[in-house]
Amino acid sequence: KAGVTQTPRYLIKTRGQQVTLSCSPISGHRSVSWYQQTPGQGLQFLFEYFSETQRNKGNFPGRFSGRQFSNSRSEMNVSTLELGDSALYLCASSLVSGGGSYNSPLHFGNGTRLTVT
Amino acid sequence: DQQVKQNSPSLSVQEGRISILNCDYTNSMFDYFLWYKKYPAEGPTFLISISSIKDKNEDGRFTVFLNKSAKHLSLHIVPSQPGDSAVYFCAAILNDMRFGAGTRLTVKP
Numbered sequence: 001k002a003g004v005t006q007t008p009r010y011l012i013k014t015r016g017q018q019v020t021l022s023c024s025p026i027s028g029h030r031s032v033s034w035y036q037q038t039p040g041q042g043l044q045f046l047f048e049y050f051s052e053t054q055r056n057k058g059n060f061p062g063r064f065s066g067r068q069f070s071n072s073r074s075e076m077n078v079s080t081l082e083l084g085d086s087a088l089y090l091c092a093s094s095l096v097s098g099g100g101s102y103n104s105p106l107h108f109g110n111g112t113r114l115t116v117t
Numbered sequence: 118d119q120q121v122k123q124n125s126p127s128l129s130v131q132e133g134r135i136s137i138l139n140c141d142y143t144n145s146m147f148d149y150f151l152w153y154k155k156y157p158a159e160g161p162t163f164l165i166s167i168s169s170i171k172d173k174n175e176d177g178r179f180t181v182f183l184n185k186s187a188k189h190l191s192l193h194i195v196p197s198q199p200g201d202s203a204v205y206f207c208a209a210i211l212n213d214m215r216f217g218a219g220t221r222l223t224v225k226p
Binding site: 035040041044045098105107109110 | 126151159162166206211212213214215217218
């Protein structure tokens with residue numbers, strides 16, 4: 001079974017631009033969560049989508065948005081990029097909503113490394 | 118609001134000895150706790166979990182202990198191996214999964 005696939009692996013953008021990241025979950029997984037990883041901050045929760053609906057949202061500005069398609073693939077968009085948005089963006093999928101569970105933990109992709117110059 | 122905290126950014130242990138990684142949390146409503154391991158250039162991979170109704174879960178060399186009164190979680194790795202060198206994240210689930218900042222474990226041969 002293929003794992004979680006994130007594209008692209010690396011992105012370099014300029015301040016003020018926008019960017020779209022893509023995530024394909026494990027087959028059969030309907031929940032997709034997005035996280036931002038920066039040094040010293042760990043993984044910060046962005047939002048979760050389940051069956052095309054946003055189920056939960058972290059404490060990020062409205063410049064960060066996402067969506068999920070009927071095939072459970074998800075995209076994350078960041079508009080008006082700032083230098084502080086440089087980070088590793090991780091996508092994770094799960095069978096169940098709400099961050100996974102004891103028996104169905106989150107499965108992560110290898111991330112998209114975004115650099116904003 | 119950092120609800121899950123890992124106060125030690127790094128830990129160095131000799132091969133064959135015990136590694137103890139610690140995690141504290143603030144929200145007593147968390148249902149489950151998990152540990153993830155992350156190698157460079159890879160996403161985190163699930164390691165072990167524990168339900169809030171238990172105080173210990175063991176899987177091979179890995180044991181997770183939960184002390185609900187102290188809101189404290191720990192991961193024990195015995196014996197430690199060089200391949201265990203990675204960043205370890207503690208996580209907790211309520212309505213979503215919240216992670217600590219991670220502890221970088223180095224196991225020296």
